[in-house]
Amino acid sequence: MEFKKIMIIDDSVTSRMIIKRCFLISGLSDSVFIEAEDGLHAASLLEKDKVDLIVTDINMPKMDGNNLIKKLKTKDEIKDIPIIVITSITNKTVEDELLSIGVKGIIKKPVSPEKIIKILGEING
Amino acid sequence: MDDKIIDCITKAVIKTFEEMAFIDAVYIGNEKQEINVSHLLSVDIIEPIKGCIVLFMPLECKKKLAENIYSKDFNLLSSEEIDDCQLELLNIIAGNFLFFYFGNSKYKLDLPHIIFNENELDFNNKYELFFAAEEVIFKVFLAI
Secondary structure: OOOOEEEEEOOHHHHHHHHHHHHOOOOOOEEEEEEEEOOHHHHHHHHOOOOOOEEEOOOOOOOOOHHHHHHHHOOOOOOOOOEEEEEOOOHHHHHHHHHHHHOOOEEOOOHHHHHHHHHHHHOOO | OHHHHHHHHHHHHHHHHHHHHHHHOOEOOOOOOOOOOEEEEEEEEEEEEEEEEEOOOOHHHHHHHHHHHHHHHHOOOOOHHHHHHHEEEEEEHHHHHHHHHHHHOOOOOOOOOEEEEEHHHOOOEEEEEOOOOOOOEEEEEEEO
């Protein structure tokens, strides 16, 4: 699977910068990155623009990651796009919940290129 | 004083500084020290118990963190980038603390934010812990 267009959703501009930098270091230097600062903003952008991978935080204002993922999974044209969650709050309970709603991979912050490479490898399995 | 709380917050601070900003932070104890800050960075713990974690970060420490995280000279960074990277650092410290302390329980954090008045930190069960990062002392306030 090729990830030519990647959407990064996080309310922290620093976090978006770090995630993008990690993807670039991981070998996706030709990918195009679209950024959104919350779930509502992301949902609006996804109505106009198709992406190959969605990377989202959970704890965000307006619409959090959980509600965004549930909303996206109801839309036929979006539901099959792989979703990776990158969050500071994760443990086995959170991971099980996220996997049950269709998330492909979970990364605990701070993100690193090694963590990105591992998850992308698992998605491409 | 709960030793487990101190151990968990200490581990969380040291791990986050190292992994996010490549800075060695060292716990230096709980003996009161004067820390000059313009504002405080705070995050509320909502579940499984109520509480908060607050960073008292002097300008020198903020500078080093922002420069390391952004790989840019401090003067080239916007005030939004500088504040945001401290808030994100706090967010990750809080996430690590919750994981170390509560393990696989369900937990929830509010969004990290800036506060200007120390009087807002009116808690009974509180911890004030001091750390040094590259010889600059900063304080972590924890109440749960």
